[in-house]
Amino acid sequence: MADKLATGEITSVELTQAHLDRITAVDGAIHAFLHVNTDEALAVAAEVDAARAAGEPLHRLAGVPIAIKDLIVTVGQPTTAGSRILEGWMSPYDATVIEKIRAAKLPILGKTNLDEFAMGSSTEHSAFGNTHNPWDLDRIPGGSGGGSAAAVAAFEAPLALGTDTGGSIRQPASVTGTVGVKPTYGGVSRYGAIAMASSLDQIGPVARTVEDAALLHELIGGHDPRDSTSLADPVAAFAAAAADGDVKGLRIGVVTDLQGEGYQAGVLDRFHESLDLLREAGAEIVEVSCPHFQYALGAYYLIMPSEVSSNLAKFDGVRYGLRTLPTEGPLTIERVMAATRAAGFGDEAKRRIILGTYALSAGYYDAYYGSAQKVRTLVQRDFDAAFEQADILISPTAPTTAFRLGEKTDDPLAMYLNDVATIPANLAGVPGLSLPSGLATEDGLPAGIQLLAPAREDERLYRAGAALERLLVRRWGGPLLDKAPDLAASLTTTGGEK
Helix, strand or coil: CHHHHHHCCCCHHHHHHHHHHHHHHHHHHHCCEEEECHHHHHHHHHHHHHHHHCCCCCCCCCCCCEEEECCECCCCCECCCCCHHHCCCECCCCCHHHHHHHHCCCCEEEEECCCHHHCCCCCCCCCCCCCCECCECCECCCCCCHHHHHHHHCCCCCCEEEECCCCCCHHHHHHHCCEEEECCCCCECCCCECCCCCCCCCEEEEECCHHHHHHHHHHHECCCCCCCCCCCCCCCCHHHHHHHCCCCCCEEEEEHHHCCCCCCHHHHHHHHHHHHHHHHCCCEEEEECCHHHHHHHHHHHHHHHHHHHHHHHHCCCCCCCCCCCCCCCCCCHHHHHHHHHHHHCCHHHHHHHHHHHHHHCCCCCHHHHHHHHHHHHHHHHHHHHHHHHCCEEEEECCCCCCCECCCCCCCHHHHHHHHCCCHHHHHHCCCEEEEEEEECCCCCCEEEEEEECCCCCHHHHHHHHHHHHHHHHHHHCCCHHHHCCCHHHHCCCCCCCC
16 A cells, blocks of 8 residues: 555545545444544545655655554544543543654544453453454454454554553454564553553554564654653664565474463464474474463463552542542542442453452462562563574464354453463563464364564564465465455345445
C-alpha cells in the first residue's frame, strides 16, 4: 500500500475510505472497533495527498491507515480500556506512540475492542461486547487485543497497535492468522498506555506480514524520557532485517517445555512442519530445556494481579471517569468509591484486584508476591542459559486454535492456560514474535509459531521470522489469510440480505 501511494497509483483518501467502507460492511458482525474515527482519518489522508502532490518529504508509511487498541490514549477519541468505568472518557493528551503515528501521518481509523483493562485471553471480558474471529464468527479472536488482531485479519485495517502483558499481542495473532510482536521491554514507550501490570506491559505492532510489523516497530520504537523504563538504545533496522534475512547457520532452540500435554495435535503438526522447513533452509535445530517455565504461569498470576490492584486504585469515582453514588446511607468518599468500583469494573477485573490485594496484604506478601518474583528470576536465568545454546528460541504460540465463544468464560483457570507459552517472555522482558504456522487439521483454523530472542535483539526475530514466513507462504501457495472464509458470503443470509 505504501508503495502504491508513493507512485501515485492510489491516494490516501481512496485507501482510507476503502478501509472505512470495509469496517461499515463487516464490523457489525466482527465488532473489532469500539470507535470509528471517520472524519479525522479522512482529513489526515487528504493532508498526506496534498503533501505528496507538493513534493514534500513523507514517512514511508504516510497515508497508510492504522487501528489503535483502546488501551492507548488518544486526543479526540474516547479511550475506554474496554471498561464501563472509563466509558466515554476523552484523554487530554496523546500517548508517545500516537504522537509518532500522527507525526508520520498515518490516518487513525479508530479504537479497537479489548478485554477490560487488557485482562483476558478472548476479548469476552469487554464491557462493550465480544469481538468475533473473522475465520469463524462463533469463535474468539484471542485477547486481550482481539479487536486489533480481528481488524487486521478481516482487512478492516492494514496495521494496528496492541499491548502485550502476558501474550495479548501474540496469542490473538496466533488464532487469527496474523503477525504480532512484543518488543523488548522498554523498546517502545509505554507513556500513554493505561497500565495493567507495569513491569510486564509492552506496546507492539499487529500486521499481516513480518515486514509490515517491522516497519511499524521502527516507527513507534525509540527512547522516551517520559517513560522511566524506556531503553536508550537507537531503533534498529528491523525492516531491513526482515527484507534480507535468512536462517542459514542460525541455531534455533526448540523449547521442550512448551509443547506436549495440553497442546492440540494440529497445532503441534504445523509446528513440526515449520521446524522441518527451517532445517531444510540451513538452520541448526537444537533442543533446549527451560525447567522453570512450568512455574511461570503461577508466578505471573501473582505478580500481574498484584500490580493490577495497585494500578487500578486510581479509578475511584473521584477524579475522572464513572462516578456512582450509593443508594442509601451517608454520602462519604469511601462509599462513593465502593459504589463506583462495584458498578464500573467487570467480574474479571474484580477477580484480579481482589487476588492482587490479597497477595500484597500483610502476612502474605513474602509467601505469594515475594516468592513469585523469585520464580521470575529463575525464568530469566532459564532464558540466559537457553540463549547460550541457541540464537533464537521457538515454540507454538498458543496451545490450541481459537475456541468457541463462551466455552471457557465460567472456568478462569482454563482461560489462563491459553497464555502458558507467551508469559515467560513478559516475565523476562525478552522480545517475542508470532506468525502463522498454518491451519490445524482438526478445524481448519490458524495456528501460530512463536520466536523468542534475547533482550535488545529484536532484529533476530524479524530476520528469522521473515525467512520462515517466506518458506511457509511458498508451501501454502500464497498468504494464509487468502485461505480465510469469505466474510461477505458468511454475512449473507439465506434471503440474500447482508
